[in-house]
Amino acid sequence: MSKQVSISSYLLLRNNQIVVDGQKVFENKDLSSTDFLQAAYDHFQINYPKFFKMDNLCKTGFLVAELLLRNQKLNEKFQPEEIGIVFSNANSSLDTDIKYEASIATAPSPSLFVYTLPNVLIGEICIRHRIKGEAACFVFDIFDAIFQTDYLNSLFETEKVKTCISGWADYYNGKAEAFFYLAETGKENSDIHNSLNVNKIFQGI
Amino acid sequence: MKVFIAGKGVISAIGNNVAENFASLRNLQTGVSKITVLPTRYAETLPAAEVKLSNEELAQRCGLNSSEPRTAFLSSIAAKEAVADANIPDFKKWRTGFISANTVGAMDKTETIYKYYLEDDNTDKLIEEDPYDEGYVTELVANQLGINDHITTISTACSSSTNAMAYGARLIKANQLDIVVAGGCDAMSKFTLNGFNSLMILDTNPCTPYDENRKGLNLGEGAGYVVLVSEEVAATLAKKPTTILAGYANANDAFHQTASSPEGKGNFMAMQGALEMSGLSTKDIDYINLHGTGTSNNDLSEGIAIQRIFGDVPKVSSTKPYTGHTLGACAGIEAVYSILSIENGIIFPNLRFQTKMKELDFVPVTELLENMEVKHVMSNSFGFGGNCSSVIFSKAN
Amino acid sequence: MSELIATLKVQIIEQLNLQHLKPEDIGDDQPLFVEGLGLDSIDALELIVLLQQRYGIKLANPQDGPTVFKTVRTIADYITAHKK
Numbered sequence: 001m002s003k004q005v006s007i008s009s010y011l012l013l014r015n016n017q018i019v020v021d022g023q024k025v026f027e028n029k030d031l032s033s034t035d036f037l038q039a040a041y042d043h044f045q046i047n048y049p050k051f052f053k054m055d056n057l058c059k060t061g062f063l064v065a066e067l068l069l070r071n072q073k074l075n076e077k078f079q080p081e082e083i084g085i086v087f088s089n090a091n092s093s094l095d096t097d098i099k100y101e102a103s104i105a106t107a108p109s110p111s112l113f114v115y116t117l118p119n120v121l122i123g124e125i126c127i128r129h130r131i132k133g134e135a136a137c138f139v140f141d142i143f144d145a146i147f148q149t150d151y152l153n154s155l156f157e158t159e160k161v162k163t164c165i166s167g168w169a170d171y172y173n174g175k176a177e178a179f180f181y182l183a184e185t186g187k188e189n190s191d192i193h194n195s196l197n198v199n200k201i202f203q204g205i
Numbered sequence: 206m207k208v209f210i211a212g213k214g215v216i217s218a219i220g221n222n223v224a225e226n227f228a229s230l231r232n233l234q235t236g237v238s239k240i241t242v243l244p245t246r247y248a249e250t251l252p253a254a255e256v257k258l259s260n261e262e263l264a265q266r267c268g269l270n271s272s273e274p275r276t277a278f279l280s281s282i283a284a285k286e287a288v289a290d291a292n293i294p295d296f297k298k299w300r301t302g303f304i305s306a307n308t309v310g311a312m313d314k315t316e317t318i319y320k321y322y323l324e325d326d327n328t329d330k331l332i333e334e335d336p337y338d339e340g341y342v343t344e345l346v347a348n349q350l351g352i353n354d355h356i357t358t359i360s361t362a363c364s365s366s367t368n369a370m371a372y373g374a375r376l377i378k379a380n381q382l383d384i385v386v387a388g389g390c391d392a393m394s395k396f397t398l399n400g401f402n403s404l405m406i407l408d409t410n411p412c413t414p415y416d417e418n419r420k421g422l423n424l425g426e427g428a429g430y431v432v433l434v435s436e437e438v439a440a441t442l443a444k445k446p447t448t449i450l451a452g453y454a455n456a457n458d459a460f461h462q463t464a465s466s467p468e469g470k471g472n473f474m475a476m477q478g479a480l481e482m483s484g485l486s487t488k489d490i491d492y493i494n495l496h497g498t499g500t501s502n503n504d505l506s507e508g509i510a511i512q513r514i515f516g517d518v519p520k521v522s523s524t525k526p527y528t529g530h531t532l533g534a535c536a537g538i539e540a541v542y543s544i545l546s547i548e549n550g551i552i553f554p555n556l557r558f559q560t561k562m563k564e565l566d567f568v569p570v571t572e573l574l575e576n577m578e579v580k581h582v583m584s585n586s587f588g589f590g591g592n593c594s595s596v597i598f599s600k601a602n
Numbered sequence: 603m604s605e606l607i608a609t610l611k612v613q614i615i616e617q618l619n620l621q622h623l624k625p626e627d628i629g630d631d632q633p634l635f636v637e638g639l640g641l642d643s644i645d646a647l648e649l650i651v652l653l654q655q656r657y658g659i660k661l662a663n664p665q666d667g668p669t670v671f672k673t674v675r676t677i678a679d680y681i682t683a684h685k686k
Contacts, residue, residue, distance in 0.1 A: 013293065017539060033314075048438070049620070049622045049623075050642075052421075052620065052621040052622060053618070053619045080459070081474055085457075089377070090339055091338070092310070092339060092360060094338070097312075097396070098319075100400065101315065101316070101319055101396060102319075104395065104396070104399045106655070107403075107651050107654060107655055108399040108402065108403040109403065109642050109648070109651065110400075110401060110403040110404050110618075110644050110647035110648060110651070111618075111625045111645075111647070111648050113399075113400035113401075113403050113462045114462045114589065114644055116396070116400065117308060117360065117361075117362050117588075117589055117590060118360055119360060119361040119362055119588070119590040119592055120362075120462050120587070120589060121590075122361075122457065122590055122591075122592070123457065123458075123459070123461075123462050123589070123590035123591040123592070124462070126457040126458075126459035126591055127459050127460065127461070128590070129602075130459060131457060131459060132456055132457050132458075132459050132470070132471065132474060133454055133456065133457070134456075135361070135455060135457040135590075135591070135592050136359065136361060136368060136372075136455070137359070137361055137458070137590075138340050138357055138358065138359060138360075138362055139338060139340045139357075139358045139360055140357070141338070141340070147357075150381075154375060154379050156376070157379075163577075178524040201358070403651075404644075404647060405647060405650075406666040461642065461643070462644070463643075463644065464642075464643055524673065
């Protein structure tokens with residue numbers, strides 16, 4: 001049996017709140033979800049102009065990945081191909097699909113079209129954090145912690161990854177929701193990476 | 206632990222089943238032509254590789270209601286052919302999965318509804334009530350196949366089907382499932398046609414991958430599936446599997462949302478990873494079925510990465526001049542072609558190739574090669590979002 | 603010409619979502635791509651859309667993009683030369 005996989009850190013964005021490892025770090029209930037994403041970007045003093053060009057799904061996921069990874073120094077600890085990212089969501093890229101569909105009537109927008117695939121979020125995070133390992137995106141009705149933990153644990157067991165960003169990022173109908181955690185081995189004081197613990201964190205707020 | 210391929214099924218612009226596809230491949234019969242099925246203002250100007258059957262005709266063939274999405278019809282026809290081809294005794298007694306990839310889901314339905322929605326926004330309820338996402342297509346077909354142990358949809362753009370096969374193989378190796386029907390499907394839609402056109406990467410003539418004067422890709426549609434089985438299931442089969450899934454890998458290029466890095470870093474890592482898993486050396490690979498879309502960017506990045514890994518480059522060709530680029534389906538369709546290549550000792554040509562690319566030292570195969578010994582085939586699929594996948598099929602001993 | 607350049611800067615910021623920039627941050631002769639403003643191939647396509655929608659100018663060959671879209675001034679020159 002290989003080394004125990006654990007959850008070393010997590011981040012949750014839901015109902016205009018951001019929670020890091022159980023601590024609420026940012027909240028603004030009065031804003032629309034798009035304004036909330038912008039406010040969080042400003043609040044945490046993120047400097048990445050490409051953010052403004054992203055669609056809502058990418059902004060949601062990017063922001064959560066950014067806050068999750070900003071102090072992790074992943075690139076010092078691991079080779080790019082040893083880091084994986086696996087996420088799922090319910091509405092794929094539908095928010096942008098609809099906007100792009102509307103643009104076809106006049107001039108189909110290339111910059112909207114490139115965001116009409118949910119896995120482009122993975123691309124954005126990989127570009128930002130120099131991640132070149134396993135990159136997968138699944139579509140489910142609801143977050144499936146059993147699937148997610150089985151999939152990740154098998155990545156660790158077969159030595160595909162040494163660390164992996166895992167979670168859920170969804171944006172539809174003006175509702176942003178994202179949940180990312182970092183799974184690693186050799187972290188003895190962290191929660192064990194199993195569906196029970198992951199679900200508990202996901203239900204958080 | 207070996208993962209065997211017990212059956213295969215395909216539908217594309219060059220045929221409605223494996224036999225028809227094989228015949229067209231051998232007869233150098235392209236499926237790229239004027240658009241006649243999809244209603245679009247580009248019918249006269251942008252060629253594509255459509256399955257030349259109406260939704261009603263497809264629905265009748267697969268037994269789904271004709272109001273369902275076109276992607277589901279294509280998926281159903283190819284997946285059922287694959288399951289029938291595998292002919293597994295007591296199919297129901299095994300733990301079985303259906304892992305199907307697609308990128309457009311029910312976009313054709315959304316396009317229809319959207320018109321009504323603009324007139325009356327109460328129509329929006331249709332989108333809410335009838336889930337037209339990618340997973341809906343998978344579930345429709347899983348129900349038809351009677352598969353319910355594990356069903357999922359993978360969406361990683363043009364590498365989706367390879368990732369579906371890799372995930373299926375992983376589930377078998379981890380002893381979670383015994384049989385997995387894996388592959389992908391995608392139908393043509395205005396959405397994708399306009400999108401690729403807005404990126405200015407569509408050729409207004411039939412595409413010419415790996416040609417110095419290539420002008421872009423042609424879109425296509427179709428579906429392709431393989432039936433992956435464990436050693437235990439393989440032992441029960443009357444028809445012994447010809448092929449195994451020997452290796453696969455997925456890596457991110459981490460360069461740009463839609464463009465490949467100039468040196469093909471992700472492509473390189475995917476091919477290298479697949480080779481490592483298979484335990485094969487570059488000399489063992491007899492044929493590479495290229496991603497070869499015909500865009501300036503893809504063919505250059507892929508070509509440079511191949512040159513770097515292989516040095517002495519084996520026989521290569523892109524079959525997209527036959528089928529167009531079928532996006533989420535392409536790796537499923539090309540898996541079937543790779544297996545046909547192994548089973549029949551045939552390498553299919555890269556149609557319409559004329560001029561060597563100045564950046565590369567090698568050229569693709571331009572004629573049908575028969576009576577070849579083809580033991581190991583690599584198939585590449587690289588998608589938007591930097592998602593790069595390679596898979597290796599090997600002759601079963 | 604200077605009026606056209608000023609208008610273009612506003613339009614470019616809007617079309618390409620460059621919210622971190624103000625028109626005065628973009629120099630008339632500053633390179634727009636790579637080492638300059640860091641625009642990429644998708645931005646080039648959006649600029650083609652901009653020319654088409656706002657100025658009725660069609661740039662059929664994307665290969666012309668790098669020359670036409672070099673700086674705000676080169677875009678303005680192209681518009682002046684091609685506007686009907």
